[in-house]
Amino acid sequence: MALFDYPFVWSQYMLPQHGLTKFLGRFAKSEARLKNTLIKRFIKQYHVDLTEAVYEKPDQYKTFNDFFTRELKPGARPIASEKTAIVSPADGVISEKGLINDDRIIQAKQHEYTLETFLGDADEAKSYQNGDFLTVYLSPKDYHRVHMPFSGRLKRMIYIPGSLFSVNAATTNLVPNLFSRNERVIAFFETEFGNMAVIMVGAMVVGQIVMKWHGSVNHIEQSTQRIDCSYQHLQLDFKKGEEIGHFQLGSTVVVCFESNKIQWEKQLASMQTIKMGEVVAGIKI
Numbered sequence: 001m002a003l004f005d006y007p008f009v010w011s012q013y014m015l016p017q018h019g020l021t022k023f024l025g026r027f028a029k030s031e032a033r034l035k036n037t038l039i040k041r042f043i044k045q046y047h048v049d050l051t052e053a054v055y056e057k058p059d060q061y062k063t064f065n066d067f068f069t070r071e072l073k074p075g076a077r078p079i080a081s082e083k084t085a086i087v088s089p090a091d092g093v094i095s096e097k098g099l100i101n102d103d104r105i106i107q108a109k110q111h112e113y114t115l116e117t118f119l120g121d122a123d124e125a126k127s128y129q130n131g132d133f134l135t136v137y138l139s140p141k142d143y144h145r146v147h148m149p150f151s152g153r154l155k156r157m158i159y160i161p162g163s164l165f166s167v168n169a170a171t172t173n174l175v176p177n178l179f180s181r182n183e184r185v186i187a188f189f190e191t192e193f194g195n196m197a198v199i200m201v202g203a204m205v206v207g208q209i210v211m212k213w214h215g216s217v218n219h220i221e222q223s224t225q226r227i228d229c230s231y232q233h234l235q236l237d238f239k240k241g242e243e244i245g246h247f248q249l250g251s252t253v254v255v256c257f258e259s260n261k262i263q264w265e266k267q268l269a270s271m272q273t274i275k276m277g278e279v280v281a282g283i284k285i
Contacts, residue, residue: 053072053073077091089148090145090147094137094268137252144248145246151237157186160185163182179254183201183209185245187199209248257281262281265282
């Protein structure tokens, strides 16, 4: 832990998190010419690879948000074709993975959070007790669209308003219950091997969380109140690797599985860089 991490983290308690995020979110939607300069500086600072994007030149994007949520060229992220393979939902770094201890998930060393608080529903949480979880952190340079880890049918979505702490390593290590405090969208799916939850966690300056079946979900465009929607009657099916949503500015994705349903890839480790579509686990046969 670097010494400067402490003032960075504690300053977030005093910042107007939602006000700052709303202001920067509006700026990111601007079509002013300044956005080209901003995009070029961002690419240079974070070493963004635009050669894999559909549009390779900064001036081809109308806004900074368009650049940040850029689509990739077809085939840029091959999806593991093995029938039993479960894949990463996003590009990023695996911050944590492993077993859910009863109803507790590891956030970082010495920090855990509970399923019930995180998922926002006691009955849904019971499905994942003693199950498995994967946490992927999306850094500023990463591709920021989120995809299905495995084919399934959407049952329900819950939006839970909350704080907007940063979700980088320093904050994750120092802020207790970070993922249960921050605003988030939880999508519950039925798959051939059981229930699966995909949770998109908001963060500082994340202007929007956008879901394919709903559009913008979070505080900037809609409500500061909880949203709870059932989708079972619509029979919304998503294939493995299909896009389900995106962040406008980066954050974290957590995937939860039921107990004794999956087997992790042996080489998979915490702090490992991973790409969307790469195998993270397989279904237990």
